[in-house]
Amino acid sequence: MKISTLLPAMGIMALCLTLSSETDEEPILTKDKETTIINTTALADDVEGYVSTTPVKIYVRKDKVVRVEALENEETPKYFNLVEVKLLKKWDGMPVKKAETAKVDVISGATISSEAVIENVRRGISYYNHTKH
Numbered sequence: 001m002k003i004s005t006l007l008p009a010m011g012i013m014a015l016c017l018t019l020s021s022e023t024d025e026e027p028i029l030t031k032d033k034e035t036t037i038i039n040t041t042a043l044a045d046d047v048e049g050y051v052s053t054t055p056v057k058i059y060v061r062k063d064k065v066v067r068v069e070a071l072e073n074e075e076t077p078k079y080f081n082l083v084e085v086k087l088l089k090k091w092d093g094m095p096v097k098k099a100e101t102a103k104v105d106v107i108s109g110a111t112i113s114s115e116a117v118i119e120n121v122r123r124g125i126s127y128y129n130h131t132k133h
Contacts, residue, residue, distance in 0.1 A: 035059050052073050
């Protein structure tokens with residue numbers, strides 16, 4: 001097969017791979033009955049913790065945060081466990097208008113991971129507050 005024939009075919013294959021990988025990504029907003037779930041994987045893909053990105057899912061019902069759940073990440077488990085145990089519950093029950101600008105303290109010993117999670121939550125709530133859902 002000639003190179004001139006192969007190049008367009010390779011371009012089409014690359015485009016197909018790109019499109020299929022984009023569709024595999026979970027949407028930012030999903031609904032489950034009365035709960036809206038915000039996934040910050042794409043919203044905060046530039047927010048790094050100590051080792052990696054720290055995406056979260058934020059569950060909102062009746063314009064209040066029900067809970068924040070950490071998604072898979074590569075942070076050091078020993079330190080990220082502190083974030084999961086001490087930080088994620090800080091938004092529980094908080095109205096989304098307040099949650100967007102809430103001053104939440106970082107967890108000592110896991111400062112960088114905490115800052116990344118706080119930024120993920122801020123971006124997720126901001127997205128929720130500024131979109132029609």
